[in-house]
Amino acid sequence: MTPAELRALITAPHPDVAPLPPAAERPGGIRLLRGVPYAVPDGARPLELDLWLPGTPGPAPLVLFVHGGAWRRGLRDDMGVATRSWDPGPFERLAAAGFAVACADYRLSGEATFPAPLEDLGAALRWLGVRAAELDVDPARTVVWGESAGGHLAALLALTHREPRLAGAVVWYGPADLTTARAPFDPADPATPEALLLGAAPREVPEAAAAASPVRQVHGAAPPFLVVHGEADTMVACSHGRDLAAALRAAGAPVELLTVAGADHGWYGLAPDEVERIFTRSVAFATTAK
Numbered sequence: 001m002t003p004a005e006l007r008a009l010i011t012a013p014h015p016d017v018a019p020l021p022p023a024a025e026r027p028g029g030i031r032l033l034r035g036v037p038y039a040v041p042d043g044a045r046p047l048e049l050d051l052w053l054p055g056t057p058g059p060a061p062l063v064l065f066v067h068g069g070a071w072r073r074g075l076r077d078d079m080g081v082a083t084r085s086w087d088p089g090p091f092e093r094l095a096a097a098g099f100a101v102a103c104a105d106y107r108l109s110g111e112a113t114f115p116a117p118l119e120d121l122g123a124a125l126r127w128l129g130v131r132a133a134e135l136d137v138d139p140a141r142t143v144v145w146g147e148s149a150g151g152h153l154a155a156l157l158a159l160t161h162r163e164p165r166l167a168g169a170v171v172w173y174g175p176a177d178l179t180t181a182r183a184p185f186d187p188a189d190p191a192t193p194e195a196l197l198l199g200a201a202p203r204e205v206p207e208a209a210a211a212a213s214p215v216r217q218v219h220g221a222a223p224p225f226l227v228v229h230g231e232a233d234t235m236v237a238c239s240h241g242r243d244l245a246a247a248l249r250a251a252g253a254p255v256e257l258l259t260v261a262g263a264d265h266g267w268y269g270l271a272p273d274e275v276e277r278i279f280t281r282s283v284a285f286a287t288t289a290k
Contacts, residue, residue: 012037012046014040015036015037015038015039015040015046015127016127016130016131018037020033020036020131020134021033021034021035021036023053026088026092026095027088028055028095028096029054029055029056030052030053030054030055030092030095030096031051031052031053031055032050032051032052032053032092033050033051033053034050035048035050036048036049036050036051038104038123038124038127038128039120039123039124039127041107041112041116041120044107044111044112045111047104047105047106047107047120047123047124048076048104048105049076049102049103049104049105049124050076050077050091050101050102050103051100051101051102051103051135052091052092052094052095052099052100052101052103053095053100053135053136053137054095054096054097054098054099054100055095056098057136058100058136058137058138059132059136059137059138060098060099060100060136060137060138061098061099061100061137061138061141061142061143061167061286062099062100062101062102062128062137062138062139062141062142062143063094063099063100063101063102063142063143063144063145063286064102064104064121064124064125064128064142064143064144064145064154064157065079065091065101065102065103065104065144065145065146065150066104066106066121066144066145066146066147066150066151066153066154066157067079067103067146067147067149067150068080068146068147068148068149068150068151068266069108069148069149069150070148070149070193071108071109071117071149071152071153071193071196071197072108072109072110072193072196073108074108074149074150076103076104076105077091077103079091079147080147080148080172080266080267081266081267081268082266082267082268082270082272082275083275083279090279091103093279093283094283094286097283097287098287099286100135100136100137102124102128104120104121104124105120106120106121106124106153107120109193109196109197110196113196113197113198113199114197114198114199114208114211114212115211115212117153117197118153118156118157118160121144121153121157122157122161125139125142125157125161128142129164139164140164140167141167142164142166142167143166143167143168143169143170143286143289144157144158144166144168144169144170145169145170145172145282145286146170146171146172146174147172147173147174147266148172148173148174148175148235148236148265148266149174149175149193150174151171151172151173151174151175152171152174152175152176152212152214153174154169154170154171154174155169155171155174155176155214155225155244156212156214156217157169158222158223158225159214159217159218159219159222160217165221165223166223167223167224167289168223168224168225168226168285168286168288168289169223169224169225169226170225170226170228170282170285170286171225171226171227171228171241171244172228172229172278172282173228173229173230173233173236173240173241173265173266174214174236174240174241174244175194175236175240176213176214176215176240176241176243176244177213177214177215177216177240177243178194178197178198178202178209178210178212178213179202179206179209179210179213179216182237182239182240183237184234184235185236185237187201187202187203187209188201188202188203189201190204194209194212197212198212214244215243215244215247218244218247218248218250218251218253219251219253220251220252220253221253222248222251222253222254223253223254223289224253224254224255224256224285224288224289225244225245225248225253225254225255225256226255226256226258226281226282226285227241227244227245227255227256227257227258228241228257228258228259228260228278228281228282229241229242229257229258229259229260229263230259230260230262230263230264230265230267230269230270231259231260231261231262231263232261232262232263232264232269233263233264233265234264234265235264235265236265238259241257241259242257242259245257256285258278258281260274260278
């Protein structure tokens with residue numbers, strides 16, 4: 001056997017054809033598949049996603065969830081501090097509402113710079129399309145939903161992914177502009193999370209900063225957006241959400257903007273029932289968009 005033949009023999013199966021892991025059964029016929037590889041970028045770790053599949057007959061509409069963590073850290077199955085104690089959790093609730101949910105890894109800024117994480121999410125969409133019949137899902141009815149840095153990536157994915165066009169985007173307190181100073185963000189600072197994402201201070205790489213700014217990628221054919229942002233956000237100014245919504249409206253794209261009084265980043269400062277209302281509003285939007 002030649003070295004090339006041996007290498008082909010011992011290499012793990014490609015994610016497009018690899019067997020799916022066994023599913024854990026949840027109430028209501030919901031199935032959970034954890035750690036499903038969807039892509040193996042050259043020289044990088046395998047990227048995985050968790051799949052929540054509803055108990056209702058399909059093909060099911062999809063939610064692609066994108067986690068936060070300043071593009072530097074975070075867990076794919078974490079919708080933020082305000083939902084961590086929920087039982088059932090937010091993804092199981094979405095599955096109970098009839099959605100298939102894919103919670104995807106992406107390369108963090110310590111592993112690769114932009115546009116790597118956006119490319120990874122595109123690869124997740126491609127994989128979901130390849131395995132759609134097996135999973136009994138409908139990738140043509142995909143809503144992308146992200147929080148914080150994940151909201152930024154969700155917005156960019158909805159604005160730049162062409163085939164298939166996404167059905168909608170839910171953006172929770174996501175950065176929308178990496179080019180303009182907005183406290184506490186300084187585009188000249190090479191140590192910010194935005195600079196680490198781009199590989200340099202945004203002011204030093206203006207073309208990359210513009211390409212990574214959802215407000216600069218808006219167009220009239222964008223899918224419907226729900227933009228939700230806390231008015232007291234001390235980490236990502238509420239003006240990001242307002243400006244993204246305004247740019248979408250100006251382009252003629254459908255958008256709903258909800259600003260939340262008293263809410264800091266991650267819905268810190270809100271009563272649990274207020275967070276529940278935001279989640280319920282977001283699920284209702286996704287249901288309409290699908």
